Amino acid sequence: MTTAPAPSRAPRRIVLLAGPSGSGKGVMSxxxxxxxxxxxxxxxxxxxxxxxxxxGIVDWDDPASWNAGAALEALTALAHDGAAEVPEYSISASRRTGTTQVVAGDAPLIIAEGIFAAELIAPLAAAGLLADAIVLHRPTPVVFALRLVRDLxxxxxxxxxxxxxxxxxxxxQRADLEGWSRAGMRPEGLHAGTRWLHRLTGVADCEQRHAHAARAGDVLRITAVCFLRxxxxxxEVLAVRKRGTGSYMQVGGKLEADxxxxxxxxxxxxxxxxVTLAPEDLAPLGDFEAVAANEPNTMVCSTVFIxxxxxxxxxxxxxxxxDHRWVQIGEPGTGARLAPLMVEHILPALRAL
Known part of the structure; x- marks a missing residue:
């Protein structure tokens, strides 16, 4: 059995920043x-x-106009890997115009800003990645004027x-602010919120500098199946993503008793x-250990089949x-975050075949 090395650093944590369109979220960021x-x-x-x-136009203020799963996937990659490929979107053209890479570098925190930020509170908190959730609160006439000037x-x-x-x-606006507050976001003004982000960054940076290497507290026994085509x-190998998470992995899960x-x-x-399989449909690939993709301070010990x-x-x-996607074994690319077990063990083992 091969044991993966401990991660060199803890994942970056994420500050969610919401607020009315045009309120100054970009300025604060x-x-x-x-x-x-x-x-x-x-x-x-x-x-x-x-x-x-x-x-008379697409309602950009309705969560149905937004792809929460893709945003969560990119944030997970940024938190763990420090970089992510993200789309570039044109509001005037109502479509994607390209892609770009966002790099987190050595920053201990990442800001994710937008009117739908509250949609990500629960999955980020469950993954241990949420640092704070803030809603920018400014007077309605000020927001109206700023938004109109920007849009024109x-x-x-x-x-x-x-x-x-x-x-x-x-x-x-008033009802929206109340909704963000009920979702768990703290109202802050522009200047007070900026000062708070500076203090929060200092604390997070200090924690990272003085923290010891992370060590797993639990080990989960799991199994995984590599479907090939x-x-x-x-x-290519099939990879799947669980609801509320941003990492792709193989079909599989925890072993039940006996x-x-x-x-x-x-x-x-x-x-x-x-899909119903027979035992003869499965061929062993190996037993591997790695850091769990979606559970903090946890290792997985997996028996993997082809x-x-x-x-x-x-x-x-x-x-x-x-959802699911097919990943090239030779060149998996950078468009999605793949679980450590897949990157460190499964893909190299498949390439070795």
Whole structure:
């Protein structure tokens, strides 16, 4: 059995920053000096049939217009790996225009700012990555004026549309602030909030400098199944992501009492993707240990199997899974965060075959 080295540093933690459109979230983020992930870049494309509409245009203030899973995936990669590929989004064109890389460097904290930041409180807290959740509170007339000037300067939409939208958002501002507060965000003014971010950064930086190397407190016994297929650019392996998490891994899970790894693998495959396997469908790849992707201070000890049985198309994930993707074994890329077990052991073992 191979044991993974302890991580060189603890994951960066994330400050969620919400507030009315145009209230100055970007200003506060820049003044903090911290790396920033703009959550607005995770809006859905203009031709998505599920986009909500208001004021004659897409309602960018409705969470249904936003891809929470993609934002969580990018934040998880930033927290653990220090870099993430993120989309560049044009509000005026209502579509993605490219991608860019956000790099966290040595910063102990990351700011994720946008009107939908509260949607990420629960999953980030569960993953041990949440440092704070703040909502920027400024007077409604000030926010209305700042928003209108910004939108006109950026030519986001026709002036009359921007005025109608601005009046509507001004009427909703008090209720929106109350909603953010109920979700667990603390109201702060621009200047007080900026000072607080500076103090919080100092504390986090001190903790990192003086912390000892992280050591796992628990070990989970799990099993995992590598489904393989031949893709356009070589062999690919199936990876899945659980709801409320940002890391991709193999189909599998924890062993139940008196259950063998093979029995658990067959059960988990049936539960997570609805496929029934026979014992002879599984070939052992190895036993590996690594830091758990989604549970703080935990190691996983996994028995990993290979399965070349063709899967039905389309693959339908179920149980606790949110989505899936096929990852190239030779060049997995940087578009998604892969679990440490996959990066450190499974992919190298598959390449060695």
């Amino acid at each position: 820049r003044r903090s000096g911290l790396p920033v992930l703009g959550l607005d870049d995770f809006y859905r494309e203009h031709d998505d049939p599920g986009l909500p509409r208001r004021f 300067r950026q030519n986001r939409k026709p002036p009359l549309t921007l005025l109608r939208r601005g009046w509507g958002l001004a009427r909703d 031949e893709g356009t650019h070589g062999t 259950e063998s790894a093979q029995e658990a693998a067959i059960r988990e495959v049936a539960e997570e993707i609805g 399965c070349r049985t063709p899967l039905p198309e389309p693959i339908i994930v179920q149980a606790e899974l949110a």
